[in-house]
Amino acid sequence: MEKYLQKPTDRVLCSYQHGVYDVTDFLPDHPGGKELIEQYKGKDITVIFKDENSHPHSQNAKRILAQYKTGQVAGDNKESMREGEERPYPLRVGKILYFDDFTIDLGKGYFYQIWKLSYKQYLEVIDNPVTIPFYVPLFDSKFLDMFSRNKWYTILAIWVPIAIYHFYLGLTYNYDVNSIVDDYVKLSSSSFSMFVVFSILAFAVLSWSLAEYSLHRFLFHMEKWMPDQALYRYLAFIIHGVHHALPMDGERLVFPPSLGAMMYYVLTTVIYTFLPGNAGRIFVTGFIAGYLYYDMMHYYLHHCNPSIEYFKNLKSNHNKHHYVSDAKGFGITNKIWDYLFDTKFN
């Protein structure tokens, strides 16, 4: 068996239990980083795959592994699954994903195929993440599909100038609003105070972190409470479901600018009602900064391997949210609100 696994080959083969797995296509999508698997090229991963100290892999991880099975170790004729093995679910054959009672054709617009699903089937799609080594269109039209993809840096390119502009307005413009706070944030005012400006910014970032938790828990995971209607499933899928179905698709991860623009409109309308004038603009700056930190952190946790313990911990928390239970671990940049609202992982 060892000889077979270690034959010079470009493919990365390993054994688990008594099966042989070709995990080459999975390497770039491994949430723990491809290097960890490469170390096990040609080796058995049965022990390390369950190792409590390294990382005890989830049921979903076992299902994903099962997708890559290519054979049995020589001399082992046991047909049935062994303890600790899972069947590949959904099973992918070419571009077709086979679920128990429905299929998804990954060569066609994924979005339209959500319409025909029942609520239960929709949950199966988002609760059984898959890693796909080819491009999956969301829409059949290439033009429409273009709008479903975003590189992480486009978010910075769009929102950093908007945040700077608000900061500039907040510090300099005279909104002529009868607010005591405004006197302390206007550069032209004799009462200008850096302390007040930074306090508003800090308060806005903290407010964002609560918004991050609430949006993720109640809007992005609206499937937990939404009425059983196809229209809502469409909405839930486009907002966040697609990210759970294909968690390692790096172009469908950050918040789409079009949705961001709608949120911006709603939130600024609310914020300026309660906090008009300069202080409101400074608050919006901090709120956008908090949002940018969130979106960049989200991308980082999926596609990079942090070396600092704090970020490792956040990554692990987020992986659990995807692969263990999406009813917990809603915080991306921190776990404070998960602790306070009792949605933390133990």
Ligand code: HEM
């Ligand atoms: C070759 C088959 C493998 C598959 C299919 C696989 C799959 C996964 C999946 C789906 C996760 C996300 C969390 C979870 O579901 O548990 C994960 C995380 C992880 N894997 Fe693997 N894995 C494999 C091999 C390995 C090996 C050989 C190692 C160690 C040497 C390893 C170390 C890790 C670590 C440390 C994480 C945690 C990342 C984090 O949450 O911070 N994996 N793996």
